[in-house]
Amino acid sequence: MALAEAEQRDHAAQARMVLREPGPQERDARRWQQRRWLIERSLAAGVPLVLLALWQAGVWAGTIDRRFFGSPVTVVQTALRLIETGTLQSHLEASVYRLLMGYGIGVAIGIPVGLVLGQIRLARAAFEPLLNALYVVPKLALLPILLLLLPGREGPLITLVAVAVFFIMAISSLAAALMTPAGYIDVARSFTASRWVMFRRVVFANALPQIFAALRLASGAAVLMLVGSEFVAASSGIGYLVWHSWSLFLADQMYVGIITIALLGVLFSALIGVLERFSVPWAASEGFKGNG
Amino acid sequence: MSDPSQVKIRVEGITRRFETRGREPVEALSRFDLMIGDGEFVCIVGPSGCGKSTFLRIVAGLLRPSSGTLAIRAADPARPTCATVFQEYSIFPWLTVAGNVRFGLEVLGVPRREADERAGTWLEKVGLHTFRDAYPAALSGGMKQRVALARALVVEPEVLLMDEPFAALDAQLRLVLQEELLAIWQEWRRTVILITHSIDEALVLGDRIVLMSARPGRVKEVIPVPFPRPRSGEVRNSPEFRALERRIWESLRAEVVSAEREGE
Ligand SMILES: Nc1ncnc2c1ncn2[C@@H]1O[C@H](COP(=O)(O)OP(=O)(O)OP(=O)(O)O)[C@@H](O)[C@H]1O
Ligand SMILES: [Mg+2]
Numbered sequence: 001m002a003l004a005e006a007e008q009r010d011h012a013a014q015a016r017m018v019l020r021e022p023g024p025q026e027r028d029a030r031r032w033q034q035r036r037w038l039i040e041r042s043l044a045a046g047v048p049l050v051l052l053a054l055w056q057a058g059v060w061a062g063t064i065d066r067r068f069f070g071s072p073v074t075v076v077q078t079a080l081r082l083i084e085t086g087t088l089q090s091h092l093e094a095s096v097y098r099l100l101m102g103y104g105i106g107v108a109i110g111i112p113v114g115l116v117l118g119q120i121r122l123a124r125a126a127f128e129p130l131l132n133a134l135y136v137v138p139k140l141a142l143l144p145i146l147l148l149l150l151p152g153r154e155g156p157l158i159t160l161v162a163v164a165v166f167f168i169m170a171i172s173s174l175a176a177a178l179m180t181p182a183g184y185i186d187v188a189r190s191f192t193a194s195r196w197v198m199f200r201r202v203v204f205a206n207a208l209p210q211i212f213a214a215l216r217l218a219s220g221a222a223v224l225m226l227v228g229s230e231f232v233a234a235s236s237g238i239g240y241l242v243w244h245s246w247s248l249f250l251a252d253q254m255y256v257g258i259i260t261i262a263l264l265g266v267l268f269s270a271l272i273g274v275l276e277r278f279s280v281p282w283a284a285s286e287g288f289k290g291n292g
Numbered sequence: 293m294s295d296p297s298q299v300k301i302r303v304e305g306i307t308r309r310f311e312t313r314g315r316e317p318v319e320a321l322s323r324f325d326l327m328i329g330d331g332e333f334v335c336i337v338g339p340s341g342c343g344k345s346t347f348l349r350i351v352a353g354l355l356r357p358s359s360g361t362l363a364i365r366a367a368d369p370a371r372p373t374c375a376t377v378f379q380e381y382s383i384f385p386w387l388t389v390a391g392n393v394r395f396g397l398e399v400l401g402v403p404r405r406e407a408d409e410r411a412g413t414w415l416e417k418v419g420l421h422t423f424r425d426a427y428p429a430a431l432s433g434g435m436k437q438r439v440a441l442a443r444a445l446v447v448e449p450e451v452l453l454m455d456e457p458f459a460a461l462d463a464q465l466r467l468v469l470q471e472e473l474l475a476i477w478q479e480w481r482r483t484v485i486l487i488t489h490s491i492d493e494a495l496v497l498g499d500r501i502v503l504m505s506a507r508p509g510r511v512k513e514v515i516p517v518p519f520p521r522p523r524s525g526e527v528r529n530s531p532e533f534r535a536l537e538r539r540i541w542e543s544l545r546a547e548v549v550s551a552e553r554e555g556e
Contacts, residue, residue: 015365015366015367016365016366016369017363017364017365017366018353018363018364018365018366018373019361019362019363019364020350020351020353020356020357020361020362020363020364021356021357021360021361021362022356022357022358022359022360023356025356026356026357026358026359027359029311029358
């Protein structure tokens, strides 16, 4: 008995309380959310600003060579001048036009092709290897041929962007379509859904989150392809501005171009994000979004 | 090793609200109080949507309460405090049966050989050792739920949490698994919280039944189950069992009806 009691006390000494209590997030949900929002926004804005300040400080201290790297202050001055003369706008306009046309065409063909290949076994057997083989061919290598085959200056550039986007969208959509859980297919089939209804209401809906991930990837690839081809085969556009400035050794002007491209990429990605929030409402509350 | 006179879990005034953008906040739990003794088997019943799963998730530490506290007396720092068998199938399709059961042990850093052995022992206890290398896709619903049970038990948690573990099974299989759980628990004697829709199941398995009110959920009634241990499904045959079942159903029905009204 005494032994049992002693053991009891031992246990008591070892015991520790595991608590489940509200944290700051639960105690004042609104304030916590506001605080988190503020912290996140400050980080998003603060990190680039700090980097810019370091850049400028480096130039002033002489550790960064102004001839190659410019400086934030002179870059901004150059940008203002380019905007005043309208040069930047006209280049931007040319690039945005090619980007949207190419991206739109690539997406409009790529998604249906991928999803349809996902539905039809024989089509998949026929085209999937080809798709994968062509995907790895560097598209920029097609530029000389396209320049020869297609009339005009815009056609080849737009086509190139469209091709790059097409492959990413088609391959991702195909993979997404193939991952439709059998349970959902069975549900739709048990309601005797037609192939089209199955496709639209189940396969496409289920693939949407992945399609959006692919849209983001493709937006980056589209900008990359556009700038690359403007380097070599255009006399307008942001890519041309960058290349042209560099060959004239105008570092500041080149950075204006590079930063414009970066901003274009950010804006593009943000637009897709907005579209995603509207198109995939069910993804908002589902899953773990990280809270570290 | 367990001592029912000692409090294992103390729940004091737990509330939980859910805020969804653009909608009224939902109050899932409201001032929920409960004491659970060490080694006690508690069954929770209540109308659908009354916050049973929410409560269990708070005990498991997956969700925090909006207010109130819940303290679990963890006696052995070497063992996990809680392990959960979830309402929906939650075993990983990308792991084999044995891989699923080993998962918790791997997280705890148990050496591979020992983990294999312990997983093997529990797979045998739930009758799945011949399927150890199969993937879940090849299992029936009942087998999957046995895997989930083995996965939770193999880590020897101080508290076992189960959220309608047998709800998706057919009636016969349910009886079989209830018997299995009863046998395992009578040998193993740890604190268990089991959520169920079935009063019958709660009466066969539990020491006490906690009846929850319609949403916002709180404790409406706590009913001690008088049948002696060790128990088996035979207790169903006694007239006391039927009488108690009827009495609890009367009380529960009032809540189910009010939950339905609320939903309209
Ligand atoms: N993550 C969440 N976001 C918003 N509301 C939630 C969330 N989880 C639960 N709820 C709401 O809280 C209430 C209680 O849900 P809970 O899952 O705990 O019910 P339950 O008693 O387990 O029901 P059932 O018996 O049907 O499983 C419900 O009204 C539900 O809509
Ligand atoms: Mg539930």
